[in-house]
Amino acid sequence: MKRIRVIPILLLAQSGMVKTERFAKPRYLGDPINAVKIFNEKRADELVLLDIEATAKGRIEFDWISDIVSEAFMPIGYGGGIASVEQAAELFKRGVEKIVVNTAAVENPNLISEIAARYGNQAVVASIDVKKNFWKKNRVYTRGGRKEAAADPVTLARACRDAGAGEIILTSIDREGTFGGYDTALLETVASAVDIPVVANGGAGSVDDFKRAVTDGKCSAVAASSMFVFAKKGEGMLISYPSESELQEQFWLRL
């Protein structure tokens, strides 16, 4: 049985944790430290923290990240506002394992190379956000889904890989927060085009969706957000993470 990583992504904003739908309508969910403690108890594989205000505000909340990370005894990725290798160094020192770059992957690809050269490829994750345009073509967006980039997803994924990224988180903006399942066609297009792990994100509503991200989407790992913080779509907050036996029976053993 192959274990596929299942990664909760926590969105940070408004000095707390929030959850968006299609990158809009952030809903405030309280203190991320409580959520991290629960994911720790449930022995989650890995966590990714994304500060969705950092790029716009031009700052990284280092002390806050330290507080959150000190509760996490699993690998932690952080993304949001990273524009220099010095900022990456500061994050590593505070207990972050992986630096997630999104806007910088497009605007300053050298940053990926610089971080990878010093800390290794495994320490840099390129996060690529994709939205379909009017003609149903997949387009890359940066700056929290607000700015369209010139490159298409496959070209950008290959460029990030060549620059030294060790992993790609591929998010469908159209599916994010919808519980409607991943865009497996998009996942497959990118995962088949690069030889580094691609992490599926955007739209997961069930463990069955995880399976499809691997079998149809050819992804190496799966991420989700809403599914881990809400009981169901439109319902109240409930931090959850599938149990080991649930993942085995409904996911890993069915691959």
Next chain:
Amino acid sequence: MITIIDYGLGNLGSIKNMLVRSGIKCTISGDPDVIRSASRLILPGVGHFKYAMDTLHERGLVTVIQQRVREANVPLLGICLGGQLIGRHSEEGDVAGLGLVPMDVVAFDRARLMQGEKVPHMGWTVTPHSDIPLFASVQQPARYYYVHSFHFRCDDPHDEIAWAEHGYRFASGVRHGNVLGVQFHPEKSHVYGQQLLRNFAAMDFGA
């Protein structure tokens, strides 16, 4: 007191976090005098083997570590790249390591990986281990978090204490006398890693 060796590479904060959480006294230092006075050493490391060895040489730490481990029998645990550095040689940068354990560090043989298996080997892997005090009371099945593109290759299979499978089975834990090395990250492996670090702190290595 455990000293976590600081040479500018590796996730020192995470290791300290886990030790403190486990009630184990530790300090982070790159000062040769502090390292000389430590009763136990942890050698962390994330990144490139050659860069790490160059840095250890520049900071005058290679001979300090070798002396303490070989002559004073101070127990040392190498983690991830730190586990590789205790070997004789690595294919990553084609350079000599600390030479504390008779093993080499080799790249994953991509020809032996199955379809869909990528390098680096990244993620949680169930890790069978030998019945030694380092793994005492670790919950079963023990699983640990791995991120690596190179792995140990021991001269003597008796030095192997843990194994993982990625395309093929490889040694992911080694012990040679008072020197231990693990390829995975106990500091990022929940209760499994916490117990391992507790065991390292309490283990009796004899005279």
